Amino acid sequence: MKIVYIGTYPPRECGIGIFTHNLYQSMVTDQSASLDKQANEAPDVEAFVVAMSDHDLTYNYPEEVKLTIRQEHQRDYLKAVKFINLSDADVCILEHEFGIFGGQNGMYILPLLHRLEIPLIVTLHTLLEKPSYNEKAVLEQICKMAHKIVVMSHKAIEFLRTIYEVDVSKVVLIAHGVPEIHFDQEQSKKRLKVENKKFLLTFGIISRNKGIETVIKALPKVIEKHPEVIYMVLGKTHPNVLHHSGEEYRNYLHLLVKTLNLEDHVLFLNEFIPQNELFKYLSASDIYITPYLNEAQITSGTLSYAVGVGSAVISTPYWHATELLDEGRGRLFDFNDSGQLSNILMELLDDPAAMKSIRKKAHDYGKTITWSKSGEKYVSLAREVCAANPQVISRAETLIDPLLLPQFSLDHIKRLTDDTGIIQHAKFGIPNLKEGYCLDDNARALLMVLMDYQQTKDKQALNLAPIYLSYIHYMQNEDGTFRNFLSFSRQFLDEVGSEDSFGRTIWALGYLLGNAPNDAYYQTGKLVFFDAAPNFEKIQSIRGIANTMLGISYYLKANPNDESMVERLRNLAGKLLKHYEDNSSKDWHWFEPLLAYDNGILPLALLHAAQILNEERITHVALESMDFLTALTLKDGYLSIIGNENWYEKDGERSMFAQQPIDALAMILMYQQAFHLTRDKAFLSRLFSCFMWFLGENDLRMSLFDFETKGCCDGFERSGINRNQGAESSLAYLISYLIVLQAFEEFEEVEEKSLVHLSA
Structure with a gap:
């Protein structure tokens, strides 16, 4: 049996380091010596250590330390897990203390543990009775991934059961060992x-x-x-x-x-x-x-x-x-x-x-x-875990499972909404009135409540719709363009908003025209939509183009005979194709020389256009660019969004941090439309994998959904989760949730048809 330990280690001056060293000695050196004495057999316990180093300090480690991780360098953690997975180790023992791992509350250890391909035993050195949100979330994730959890007191078992909701069958009590050193x-x-x-x-x-x-x-x-x-x-x-x-x-x-x-x-x-x-x-x-x-x-x-x-x-x-x-x-x-x-x-x-x-x-x-007795217990526990041959989490694509979803709730959206519109930002779960309102978020809010009402007939969603629609109407200029920002005191803060905000508004209005809950809303939406239409082909921003294409596509699905709007869609698709032709190459199948924000929206727009226009070139570019994005962001079986910290320039290095929920939403929508176009069920599985990004299947292994407020955090940075829960993030989560429900119904429908076909 080969064991890998992760923790601090001498000569670093740290109590956890002394513990790790004593545990190593008691499990490897002491047990091997005992075997040699008893049966003159070769020792069957091998081990090595992955040591945590602090503040970029270097130490003269002993030979059992095969690798070090610099505490605040997240890439070191990813390199370490690759080393461990290739080391032939049978089990990993993690010494957990919040302060020895990098990131907010030590969350940098989570991606390493998630990628482990061997069973995990965790020794918990600290358990808090009143943990912060992040402390509790980090520890809960570690406990979920652990096959066994070692604690050193009965109080710790009580805390794990009552505070962290851990299955106590995973928990083992092994006393803190003491050296067998005695002096007169x-x-x-x-x-x-x-x-x-x-x-x-x-x-x-x-x-x-x-x-x-x-x-x-x-x-x-x-x-x-x-x-x-x-x-x-x-x-x-x-x-x-x-x-x-x-x-x-x-x-x-x-x-x-x-x-x-x-x-x-x-x-x-x-x-x-x-x-x-x-x-x-x-x-x-x-x-x-x-x-x-x-x-x-x-x-x-x-x-x-x-x-x-x-x-x-x-x-x-x-x-x-x-x-x-x-x-x-x-x-x-x-x-x-x-x-x-x-x-x-x-x-x-x-x-x-x-x-x-x-x-x-x-x-x-x-x-x-004594350490010899504690070491024996740890060795027995490690053998027990290995003999059980526990299933390590598969990295394969996830099937859609609606039982994994929290209950859908508009609580946070109602908290952010007043009679003017939806407040764009929040301080944690509380509306930040100082920042006022924006067109983008009211458009997204309109889209979300329309989707909710279409699927659930929820009257509270329908009651919110006129607030967001009236905001859009209020912000429209005489030439059909829109202002974006409005202060809490209802003062205009700009003359003309961004092309992105224009496109997102057209998307919401197009969806309204294709899925209107009543004629009054339809007529208002139609008025605003067609007042804006002369500006469609003036847009230069590729994301503004893509969002506008989505609105036109939803409109055309309900009004397929509007030839002038079909031509507008074709012209806008041509602009996207031109960007693709100008920037793509053999190894770079993309519309720009970099991957920036809201990336999935670009293939998504072409996938919608392909369904309506049925042009081979549009379909080819849509699928090729989608595959390129998939290869970069879903290669490990979970969504790893291109971070907005530095983005990802061609021939450069991708940024991991400042991942944002709107990017996850774009990927989810992209895979749903890819399924509509191809009927390939694999896209529904990818869709669900992307949704699980919100619930912890991400690079930090942390849930962005707040189960208390029912809001969604604004993303994650180098330091950890950004706990502010603004409208953009929470709406991205809720729209994604509704898409998953649609996808599950579509998946069930495909499966049912397959069974009927087989029985025939």
Whole structure:
């Protein structure tokens, strides 16, 4: 069995790194040595490490580290998963802590895990009782992809079940291991020159939440009675704290010591010491203290080590301490309560027998959680996972499954809509009135509610339609063009809008003319549409052309005998073909020298034109450009949109970030129309794959749909999800949702016809 570990690793100074190293040693070195002794057999556990590096620092890693990932370089994660998949590894063990992975809340690890072709075991080092939206989403995705989840406390299992809704059958409790290192207390004290002292110790990475000031404030009262007390704070400042705040906290502690006249009783050792040395300090200590300031600590390696070595431990009642120090293995005091800590310290220092009893119970328990025992449990778990031969997520095209869809809801759209129109932007899920309204979004909103009413006969959708239609009418100029932007106070903000906004409006109006719910709406739409018609062939922007072609196509499907409009469609299609001829080449089948935004709309327009005009050249270019776009964005079985950060220039490198929902919508519409033209069911599967981009089947493995607000996030950047939920994004999601419902009905219809044909 070959194992790959992902986590931090020595010599990087990190608690997770020490854990990963000890786990590696206990599963590989210790188990192999045991096999050799027992049966003189060759070891059957091999392993290597993929190490996380921070802030572009380089480390002199040991030979078991075969690859490193720079924390904030997402391409390193993708290179790493390719390496792992080609390594013959049988199982991957991930050490998860939010802060060691890049992106917002460590989300850069998600694309790596999604691409893994071997089973995944995850060890969770942090579980939050009140996670942020992104923290919860990231952890839920990791738990979904994991075949087994290892936690180190019963509280963690409770959190996974109640907060993160994880199937507890996947969860395994394995205690934090402790090294089998033991030193004589007297010798250790002598070596540290504290043989005549009562030696109190706190160690670990230093930051404000460790509550060290609580201990310092407790000491004056203790020292009055026990002047031989020495308190040592052993450990370096947390690197993130050091990066943002420097040594502000350590300086505060030094000042507090000076203020309380404790300079002869408090020592600070600002070092990250090797494990062997650490256990000498632990063995020398009379009392070990963890004075953390709140209960939100699900796992503490430092506490496990102290119990493992048989220290008399006093701690605040954070979650892990409450469990680990149960049954007399330590004493607890309230958060921030220096007085209570003083009393417990004096009680134990006055009663050596009580202290000895605590030390013995801790030592006895420590024998049950040694790394050799934890390593055995991890090896057994890894073998169990491999023997089960679990199914790894297939990258094949996804079949349409409407059961995967959240319930359709107009809640967020109604929240954004007032009696003028739909507000274009939002701050998270709240309308941003400062940004006012725009034509693009009111056109999209009209299209969406018309589609909704056509499919569901939902009266609330029909009631919204006149708001959006009246906005479009209000924004039309005398020459048939449109203004785009209107302030919240109903002041015009431009004279003529963009050609893109013009085209999207014609698209919505054309759809209205082909699918009008009543005559009043039809007549209003017809008036605005034909007032705008003289401007159709003046458009130069290729996306403006494409959107206008969609509106004309929907109109012509209901009015096929309008020859003048057919010619307008043909002329506009000719403009798109000319762009294609001017820019395409052997390896670049596209309309521009770059792939920018809303790309699928260009093949989509030609696919509609091909259905109406039935011209071979239009059909050929539509399908060829669609295949080119597909090869670039669906090659891994899920939609990877061209990012708007830098787009994708010919012979350049594609941009991954600033992916936006309108691009997913364009792809969904493109595949639906490709199916209408060809009747090839594969296009419906691709359509559904593209829709799943909204629900987490994307490069970041994060859902953009907000299950609480029923809105859709505005896309994702390098830092993670853009949580603002503007009209464009939410409408793109809802239109896409309605297209998926249509596609499912069409798929069922094709399947039914196939069965009838076979039975005949």
